[in-house]
Amino acid sequence: MTGEEARAAFLAWLAAERRASPHTIEAYGRDVADLLGFLTRHLGHPPGAEELLALPLADLRAFLAARAAEGAGNSTRARQLAAVRGFLRFLARRRGAAPTALAGLRGPRRRPPLPRALTPEEARAFGTGIGAVRMTERTPLPAWQAARDAALFTLLYGCGLRIAEALALTVGEAPLPGRDEALRITGKGGKTRLVPVLPVVREAIAAWLAQRPGAGPEEPLFTGVRGGRLDPAVAQRTMRDYRRLAGLPEHATPHALRHSFATHLLAGGADLRAIQELLGHASLSTTQRYTALDTEGLLATWRMAHPRAE
The missing domain is CATH 1.10.150.130 (Tyrosine recombinase, N-terminal domain)
Known part of the structure; x- marks a missing residue:
């Protein structure tokens, strides 16, 4: 043969x-x-x-x-x-x-791709500007949907949640103004973690729930047009439509907001172990991917600023 x-x-x-x-x-x-x-x-x-x-x-x-x-x-x-x-x-x-x-025979090691984060301005835009851009040429985004999407994207960036974790929340678990307790999240493998909630996140959640008077504590926090739990694909599509209309990068996805949360905390001096706990990573090596992003950012700054960099 x-x-x-x-x-x-x-x-x-x-x-x-x-x-x-x-x-x-x-x-x-x-x-x-x-x-x-x-x-x-x-x-x-x-x-x-x-x-x-x-x-x-x-x-x-x-x-x-x-x-x-x-x-x-x-x-x-x-x-x-x-x-x-x-x-x-x-x-x-x-x-x-x-x-x-x-x-x-041992093969070459595959290097996992580095997370792609947004700039702080780009990440904030999904919470502050999504209602200001018309989602089609003729139809503006309905007020209830703008409030829902602003609340969801503010929560993802402000707390570093996975999209599935955010959509699993109920109204009774919603972080609202006047509450000091951290948000209890059940992540992968049933692991529970506590995540602090910024005032801006609480205000965005409150603005969204104001569009849903009488919502019961067991109902989903984020709902779709028909009142059921919001589908992740709908959130991803909304984000895709908005980023194109607003001129934001194509890698801006719901998960990129989680990457941005970790990257910006690290750049601000947060401890890697603390970021691991906030993200719910089982292994520190998973969280350490963000140090490569921080190093690349430092090198880019050095190249632009140092007189002998060219």
């Missing part, structure tokens, strides 16, 4: 037995073809099935190094390695052998 015949059999197996999506099959087929092309150049001839199973670890490492030299990033090379692993294991099962190189 030639390498190309093995590749075709692998893709047929993915489609018929693994029921992989067409996109996965296309990507894996391309990745395995890249490997076969590299080995053809590296060995001087197209590899057969037996040669593929006997590949030394050095050859697979050379393949990944060649892809890196061509500009493939860590994520691309990690995906290609997953495809190659699957291909060689499939071939080993069909041939009753074991691919010798896989046991010692």
Whole structure:
């Protein structure tokens, strides 16, 4: 069996037995073809099935190094390695052998993308300006919806909540003026945390509830047109429409307000452990991603301000 015949059999197996999506099959087929092309150049001839199973670890490492030299990033090379692993294991099962190189092969580490925060002015705009921009060319945003969205986005930025955490709140849990207690939030894994609430957040919540006289304490705090709990997709769509009309960046999403909360606290001198507690992160390493953003901001300031930076 030639390498190309093995590749075709692998893709047929993915489609018929693994029921992989067409996109996965296309990507894996391309990745395995890249490997076969590299080995053809590296060995001087197209590899057969037996040669593929006997590949030394050095050859697979050379393949990944060649892809890196061509500009493939860590994520691309990690995906290609997953495809190659699957291909060689499939071939080993069909041939009753074991691919010798896989046991010692470690792929490139994927670096999680850094959170993308807004500027303080951009973050505040979602609480103060959303009612001032017409959401379509002809229809202004209804007063009740403007109050609801301003309250929701002010809460997300002011308390660093996830959108699901904010939408899970009831009227009885609403942080209102005159109340000193912190907001009790149940986050991922059922973990409960206490989050202080700024006066501006309490005022925005009160303005929204003024649009809903008689709302019972067990009713959802944030509701949609029909009175049920607000759907996260509706909040995301409202934010998308507003940011485009207001000229705000495309990465401005409800979760970006949470990122902005953490980033701005860190820039203001807040302790990393305190930010971890406020965000409800189980691990400090998750919170430490924001230190990379703060470092990048310091470097940008240094480059602009230092006389010898150019």
